[in-house]
Amino acid sequence: MTRSAVKQPADQSMVPDRSPLPKLEFITDETPQPGDVREIADGIFWLRFALPMAGLDHINLWALRDGDGWVVVDTGIGNRDSKEIWRKHFRELMGGRPINRVICTHLHPDHTGLAGWICREFGAPLLMTRGEYFLCRLMAADTGQAAPPESLRFYKKAGFTDAQLELYKQRFGGFGKAISELPQSYDRLVDGELGQIGGREWRVVIGSGHSPEHACLYCPELNLCLSGDQLLPNISSNVSVWPTEPEGNPLEDWISSCHRLKLELPHDALIGPAHGIPFRGAHKRLDKLIEHHEKALQRLLEFCDKPRLATGVYSVLFRREITDSNRIMAVGESIAHLNCLKNRGLVTRRLNDAGQFIYMAKRGVLAA
Numbered sequence: 549m550t551r552s553a554v555k556q557p558a559d560q561s562m563v564p565d566r567s568p569l570p571k572l573e574f575i576t577d578e579t580p581q582p583g584d585v586r587e588i589a590d591g592i593f594w595l596r597f598a599l600p601m602a603g604l605d606h607i608n609l610w611a612l613r614d615g616d617g618w619v620v621v622d623t624g625i626g627n628r629d630s631k632e633i634w635r636k637h638f639r640e641l642m643g644g645r646p647i648n649r650v651i652c653t654h655l656h657p658d659h660t661g662l663a664g665w666i667c668r669e670f671g672a673p674l675l676m677t678r679g680e681y682f683l684c685r686l687m688a689a690d691t692g693q694a695a696p697p698e699s700l701r702f703y704k705k706a707g708f709t710d711a712q713l714e715l716y717k718q719r720f721g722g723f724g725k726a727i728s729e730l731p732q733s734y735d736r737l738v739d740g741e742l743g744q745i746g747g748r749e750w751r752v753v754i755g756s757g758h759s760p761e762h763a764c765l766y767c768p769e770l771n772l773c774l775s776g777d778q779l780l781p782n783i784s785s786n787v788s789v790w791p792t793e794p795e796g797n798p799l800e801d802w803i804s805s806c807h808r809l810k811l812e813l814p815h816d817a818l819i820g821p822a823h824g825i826p827f828r829g830a831h832k833r834l835d836k837l838i839e840h841h842e843k844a845l846q847r848l849l850e851f852c853d854k855p856r857l858a859t860g861v862y863s864v865l866f867r868r869e870i871t872d873s874n875r876i877m878a879v880g881e882s883i884a885h886l887n888c889l890k891n892r893g894l895v896t897r898r899l900n901d902a903g904q905f906i907y908m909a910k911r912g913v914l915a916a
Contacts, residue, residue: 572781572829575818579825582606583633585641588826589770589818591746593641597624597633599658602873607658608822610774611637614746617646621765621774622653622822626661626727634662651675651737653776654759655684657726659822664728674734677754679761681734684727691724702791705905706879707859715872737763753812757802758785766813773813773830774820778805781824784837788880789887799888803841806834841885848885852895852909858882861907 575588582598591613599607610621624630638644647670652660655676667674676684695717703716739754745767753764755778766773777785787802813819815831827833844865851864861882862870870878886907889895894913900906 572827572833574781574825574827576825580606582629583636585611585637588820589772592770592772592820594820594826595633595637597630599625600627601658604823606823608820608824608826610820611641612745614648617648618642619649619651619745620647620666621651622659622776623650623662623666625658626665630662631665634666646670647672649673649675649735651763651765652680653764653774653778653822654762655680655687656759656777657723659776660684660730661727664730667731674731675737676734677737677752677761677763680759680763681730681736683760685730688724688727688730690721693721695720696791699791702794703879704903705899706883707857707904708879712872712875716876753809755802755805755809757787757798757800757805762805764809766817770818771814771816772818772820776822779809779819779830779833779837780821781819781827781833783823784840786877786881787841787884788877789883790880794883795887797884797887797891799841799845799884800891803838806838810834845885845889849889849894849909850914852889852907853914855900855906855908857904857906858886861886 576586580586580594580596582596584596586594588594593611593613595609595611597607597609599605607622607624609624612619612621624634647666650663650666650672652663652674654660660676663674666672674681699720700713700717703713708716737752739752741752743750743752748767748769750765750767753766753773755762755764758777762776762778764773764775764778773779785802787799789796789798810831813830816828817830818826818828819830819833820826847864848861851861858879859882862878865882865885866878868874886895886897890897890907893910895907895909897905897907
């Protein structure tokens with residue numbers, strides 16, 4: 549966002565929402581098709597793209613009129629089909645006018661996949677937060693590399709078997725295959741920063757948990773927020789601990805971000821999410837997301853009345869079967885919940901004789 553004179557993974561959470569969704573006001577009952585376009589506010593166009601992911605088959609991207617050109621918010625995964633849809637939009641929606649800026653809410657490939665390609669096509673700058681830009685570059689640099697010993701130790705401590713560790717080694721380093729190379733420089737988005745798009749003021753609102761420094765964009769004049777994965781209507785975004793930060797507490801960050809968004813966004817703001825249908829009812833949905841994870845934490849705490857491995861708590865957190873395709877996400881979310889309980893002083897953690905972490909509720913916690 550230019551300064552005014554006036555700052556892998558699949559996204560869907562493995563943890564199921566076990567209570568009824570709050571009644572949200574959706575702008576349509578119809579599910580768009582890949583390639584569809586709809587103007588949801590003056591100069592704000594909703595683009596639907598397909599995703600080749602099990603359980604998450606689409607992403608919403610955004611094209612915003614900006615003077616004599618356009619601003620793109622999120623870019624889709626880096627594949628041939630997405631490029632073809634973008635070329636169609638460049639011709640038919642945008643009329644061959646330039647892309648002035650490319651904004652990515654966060655680092656995941658369904659959001660950054662074609663950012664580098666679009667930036668190079670139009671000579672446009674890339675705008676991201678610092679944490680997202682550099683972590684994306686770092687993860688892309690792992691492409692084709694061998695799994696590091698730190699990662700193998702992380703998953704061994706979590707309870708992975710030798711066969712599961714071997715599969716992890718075989719699959720490691722695929723992140724960069726889903727994105728075009730990012731530009732070698734970027735313009736930094738900062739929390740609370742104000743900038744102009746299409747003559748209107750937009751404010752950056754940062755959240756964390758799903759990714760380290762996720763940028764939402766809020767326009768007070770339109771009462772519209774492009775929320776990326778920080779606020780979704782039907783699913784909770786994946787919140788995981790990864791080998792790069794094994795002692796991290798992203799779930800507490802996520803819950804705190806939900807509380808903060810309630811303060812930053814009006815209850816009747818129109819939310820443009822990365823997945824699902826744009827809706828109103830942000831405060832109801834944020835309350836539901838907080839409740840959802842707090843209930844999962846309580847179930848997990850009660851289950852830890854006996855010593856548990858991170859790989860041994862799936863039944864309490866997940867309804868779906870844990871397979872080779874979703875095991876990394878499942879253990880990442882399990883550790884996120886366990887780390888949260890540990891940081892709240894509710895569980896202890898120790899290494900067993902096999903070099904695996906064992907978690908157990910602190911004495912007296914459950915009785916209280």
